[in-house]
Amino acid sequence: MSASPFTVTPLVRRNMRRELAARIVLGAMVAAMVLPLLAIIAYLVAKGAPLISLKFLTTNPTHGMREGGIWSALLGTIYLVVIALAVSAPIGVLCAVYLNEYAKDNWLTRIINLAVVNLAGVPSIVHALFGLGAFVLFAGIGRSILAASLTLAIMTLPVIIASTKEALAAVPMSFREACWNVGASRWQTIWSIVLPNSLSGILTGVILQVSRTAGETAPIMFTGAVFFKKIQPGTLFAYSLTDQCMALSMHLYTVTTQVTNAPEPLPYAIALVLLGAVLAVNAASIIVRSLLRSRKKW
Amino acid sequence: MTASQTDNLKRPRMARSTAAIFGERIIELLIRLCGVSAIVFVFGIFLFVLREGAPLIGKLDWTKVLFSQEWYPTSKGNVRYGVGALIVGTLSVTGLAMLFAVPFGIGAAVFVSEFSTGKVKETLKIVIEMLAAIPSIVWGFIGLSVMNRLIQEYLPAPVGLNLLNGAILLALMSVPIIVSIGEDALKAVPDSYREAAMAMGATRWQTVYRVLFPAARNGLLAAALLGVGRAIGETMAVLMATGHAVNIPKSIFDPIRTLTATIAAELGETAVGSDHYRMLFLIGVLLFSITFVVNLLADLAVRGVRKQ
Amino acid sequence: MVNNQPKISVENLRLSYGHREVLHGLSFSVAPKEILGVIGPAQSGKTSLLRCLNRTIDFVSNAFVSGSIRIDGEDVLRTSDVHTLRRKVGMVSPLPVGLPLSVYDNVAFAPRCAGIKNRDELDARVERCLRQAALWDEVKDRLHTLGTKLSGGQQQRLTIARALSHDPEILCLDEFSIAIDPVTTMRIEDVLKELKSHMTILLVTNLVQQARRLADRTMFLWNGEIVELDRTEAIFSNQPRDKRTYDYIHGLFG
Ligand SMILES: Nc1ncnc2c1ncn2[C@@H]1O[C@H](COP(=O)(O)OP(=O)(O)O)[C@@H](O)[C@H]1O
Numbered sequence: 007m008s009a010s011p012f013t014v015t016p017l018v019r020r021n022m023r024r025e026l027a028a029r030i031v032l033g034a035m036v037a038a039m040v041l042p043l044l045a046i047i048a049y050l051v052a053k054g055a056p057l058i059s060l061k062f063l064t065t066n067p068t069h070g071m072r073e074g075g076i077w078s079a080l081l082g083t084i085y086l087v088v089i090a091l092a093v094s095a096p097i098g099v100l101c102a103v104y105l106n107e108y109a110k111d112n113w114l115t116r117i118i119n120l121a122v123v124n125l126a127g128v129p130s131i132v133h134a135l136f137g138l139g140a141f142v143l144f145a146g147i148g149r150s151i152l153a154a155s156l157t158l159a160i161m162t163l164p165v166i167i168a169s170t171k172e173a174l175a176a177v178p179m180s181f182r183e184a185c186w187n188v189g190a191s192r193w194q195t196i197w198s199i200v201l202p203n204s205l206s207g208i209l210t211g212v213i214l215q216v217s218r219t220a221g222e223t224a225p226i227m228f229t230g231a232v233f234f235k236k237i238q239p240g241t242l243f244a245y246s247l248t249d250q251c252m253a254l255s256m257h258l259y260t261v262t263t264q265v266t267n268a269p270e271p272l273p274y275a276i277a278l279v280l281l282g283a284v285l286a287v288n289a290a291s292i293i294v295r296s297l298l299r300s301r302k303k304w
Numbered sequence: 305m306t307a308s309q310t311d312n313l314k315r316p317r318m319a320r321s322t323a324a325i326f327g328e329r330i331i332e333l334l335i336r337l338c339g340v341s342a343i344v345f346v347f348g349i350f351l352f353v354l355r356e357g358a359p360l361i362g363k364l365d366w367t368k369v370l371f372s373q374e375w376y377p378t379s380k381g382n383v384r385y386g387v388g389a390l391i392v393g394t395l396s397v398t399g400l401a402m403l404f405a406v407p408f409g410i411g412a413a414v415f416v417s418e419f420s421t422g423k424v425k426e427t428l429k430i431v432i433e434m435l436a437a438i439p440s441i442v443w444g445f446i447g448l449s450v451m452n453r454l455i456q457e458y459l460p461a462p463v464g465l466n467l468l469n470g471a472i473l474l475a476l477m478s479v480p481i482i483v484s485i486g487e488d489a490l491k492a493v494p495d496s497y498r499e500a501a502m503a504m505g506a507t508r509w510q511t512v513y514r515v516l517f518p519a520a521r522n523g524l525l526a527a528a529l530l531g532v533g534r535a536i537g538e539t540m541a542v543l544m545a546t547g548h549a550v551n552i553p554k555s556i557f558d559p560i561r562t563l564t565a566t567i568a569a570e571l572g573e574t575a576v577g578s579d580h581y582r583m584l585f586l587i588g589v590l591l592f593s594i595t596f597v598v599n600l601l602a603d604l605a606v607r608g609v610r611k612q
Numbered sequence: 613m614v615n616n617q618p619k620i621s622v623e624n625l626r627l628s629y630g631h632r633e634v635l636h637g638l639s640f641s642v643a644p645k646e647i648l649g650v651i652g653p654a655q656s657g658k659t660s661l662l663r664c665l666n667r668t669i670d671f672v673s674n675a676f677v678s679g680s681i682r683i684d685g686e687d688v689l690r691t692s693d694v695h696t697l698r699r700k701v702g703m704v705s706p707l708p709v710g711l712p713l714s715v716y717d718n719v720a721f722a723p724r725c726a727g728i729k730n731r732d733e734l735d736a737r738v739e740r741c742l743r744q745a746a747l748w749d750e751v752k753d754r755l756h757t758l759g760t761k762l763s764g765g766q767q768q769r770l771t772i773a774r775a776l777s778h779d780p781e782i783l784c785l786d787e788f789s790i791a792i793d794p795v796t797t798m799r800i801e802d803v804l805k806e807l808k809s810h811m812t813i814l815l816v817t818n819l820v821q822q823a824r825r826l827a828d829r830t831m832f833l834w835n836g837e838i839v840e841l842d843r844t845e846a847i848f849s850n851q852p853r854d855k856r857t858y859d860y861i862h863g864l865f866g
């Protein structure tokens with residue numbers, strides 16, 4: 007260029023205009039995602055919040071689900087989430103340990119990785135079909151909390167594997183080598199150095215799956231969730247593993263599509279409880295992550 | 305005796321207990337089992353879904369099934385299982401959703417990765433995570449209650465539950481995936497590329513457009529494909545928002561029905577072992593196969609990124 | 613019993629990563645309580661050689677080793693108990709590695725892995741090893757702070773203490789001074805002179821003068837081959853047998 011680099015030539019001005027335009031357009035695209043989120047939350051709060059009270063949370067639905075609370079659905083969701091993750095977290099973590107710490111770079115490893123990727127992409131309704139075919143019918147468990155939880159467990163497995171793998175890979179290789187050099191076995195190294203130092207990442211991944219599991223509807227529809235079930239209030243152990251249960255997500259579906267002339271704020275309140283629980287769990291995972299990150303040991 | 309041998313004898317013998325070594329063997333066996341479990345589950349899903357549907361395969365005229373739009377599974381005299389309209393429904397709502405989600409998702413990924421720093425970036429990432437966390441049933445409810453009314457009021461649409469409604473929901477649901485994978489892809493481009501472009505006087509946008517897009521092409525493609533996979537497999541939101549009419553849409557305001565929604569809506573009403581029941585499982589096999597291919601392609605694209 | 617049996621004897625050792633051979637048939641032996649210096653330019657296979665000695669080469673999935681390595685007559689490449697082997701061979705890596713554990717746990721790590729649980733024994737061992745590594749005085753009041761928070765030089769001595777904690781009979785040091793200051797380097801060199809009285813030491817070093825100061829014999833490794841292995845004085849004399857040795861030592865290389 008012949009002009010001095012500090013003069014504002016028409017070309018430079020045009021570039022600057024474009025830069026600004028790009029920034030504005032891209033920013034608008036981000037806003038197009040952020041605003042719906044805020045709008046949805048605000049709208050649900052405005053419509054549903056007045057109905058929510060401790061009593062709403064802790065009483066069973068009554069009068070064909072048009073009145074009363076959501077206790078049986080809330081407790082059902084807790085059962086499903088806890089059991090599903092109690093199954094998938096250990097399997098997922100161990101699978102990630104295998105892939106990151108034991109697997110050699112060979113065809114078996116490649117196939118496992120491919121399987122994980124594809125498992126993550128299986129549609130939730132196909133998981134539902136699988137749960138029905140495998141757990142409910144073939145294994146003879148019947149429609150129950152157990153069958154639904156196992157279905158959810160398999161659905162969350164690939165995501166837990168992926169997030170755990172990432173957490174394990176963040177532990178420097180030099181730590182492992184130092185352990186091997188002093189005669190520690192692979193497992194001793196993993197147990198005393200690798201797992202403790204990737205715990206925050208592993209936990210974050212698992213917690214995120216709590217919110218995903220709580221929100222799922224399709225996989226539990228045909229494997230264990232029912233429209234309505236009355237349970238004994240005031241105890242956390244009102245369901246047993248072989249019972250069918252209500253669930254928040256399913257309850258929202260029922261109230262909006264199956265129940266005629268339910269009071270208008272009711273579905274909003276259910277949606278708000280579900281969304282609130284999910285976002286609270288997410289926030290918790292973010293807090294865990296930043297807390298543990300600030301206590302990083304190296 | 306030599307000095308070194310006495311040394312050897314005096315030295316306390318280090319040995320782990322047999323129980324500890326045995327325990328370690330067990331846990332390592334368990335780790336290996338869990339390692340291959342992923343393969344078992346993927347095959348298991350395919351086999352069990354196929355197993356329920358298989359007895360019907362021989363009984364169907366497949367050209368009719370795939371291309372006819374006559375889905376009358378419960379008709380008294382003349383049962384017809386044409387999934388043509390359902391396939392078109394799935395493809396149209398996914399396609400329309402991607403028309404919104406891909407540009408917006410990649411634009412947002414660029415903004416997060418290249419045009420924002422520090423607190424803004426952190427906050428945006430958290431917001432995207434939150435957006436990804438909204439359950440599909442809540443999206444479906446939004447579609448049924450809010451979008452339904454908005455569309456009827458402000459757009460020349462006869463019904464509010466239609467292709468457009470479902471597509472907007474699907475777009476919002478798949479955008480977070482596209483943003484996070486797309487951002488990873490952009491982040492994977494070495495900083496030296498950016499510095500080289502900037503040193504030559506390129507603006508940030510020129511750098512994005514001329515350097516980063518070509519360099520991150522595969523990763524961005526993978527992001528879009530994973531978005532597609534998410535949209536094809538989505539069930540509850542489209543079930544509630546698209547109007548649930550077996551119909552080849554002629555405009556974006558027509559109601560439609562997807563493969564996933566059909567299974568969700570009808571499986572509860574079929575008798576185990578009936579033809580209708582088996583047909584729904586075969587639709588499941590079809591869905592599994594489609595998403596399998598899409599995810600395989602996405603994985604190949606991502607692999608391309610790593611090789612670079 | 614033969615006392616003049618070599619501590620380590622290596623015969624025709626070949627190592628390849630994938631299809632690329634990086635050690636081309638090394639043969640040498642090391643006498644008990646000898647310090648063997650190993651010098652050579654980067655990428656010549658020094659680290660790879662050490663990895664074969666303690667079998668951590670097993671963790672490199674595409675590595676293939678042939679030939680034989682014997683320690684006290686026992687075949688290293690075929691031993692069934694690699695963990696005991698690794699406890700017999702202490703290893704200090706180029707960059708200091710404090711494990712993300714307390715200073716105490718860093719040193720007690722190996723004994724614990726080996727099954728020692730007795731608190732008094734561990735205490736005694738930790739103190740002894742930290743003293744041997746010339747670190748005790750600096751850390752005795754903060755044994756429970758994180759090892760990763762020590763300075764680089766301290767972490768390298770911590771690494772040495774850890775390598776001593778499992779009573780090795782052979783100590784391998786891989787360019788230990790690469791990331792630490794000269795003062796600490798000299799202190800560690802003094803430590804090595806002390807340790808020489810009860811163990812065999814393999815000193816891989818990037819500083820040729822360090823080999824000259826410490827080693828009884830010195831090996832010049834170049835591109836995966838032993839160019840020369842002789843008494844240190846002979847190597848550093850003005851007429852080594854091979855001209856490449858002279859060039860390397862006098863910095864005339866490449
Ligand atoms: N894990 C590995 N995979 C493949 N090649 C390797 C690996 N480690 C080292 N090498 C190669 O082996 C040769 C010797 O390396 P190394 O033993 O580290 O040499 P030095 O320690 O003398 O610098 C080098 O050419 C290096 O590139």
Ligand SMILES: [Mg+2]
Pocket residue numbers: 658659660786
């Ligand atoms: Mg080296």
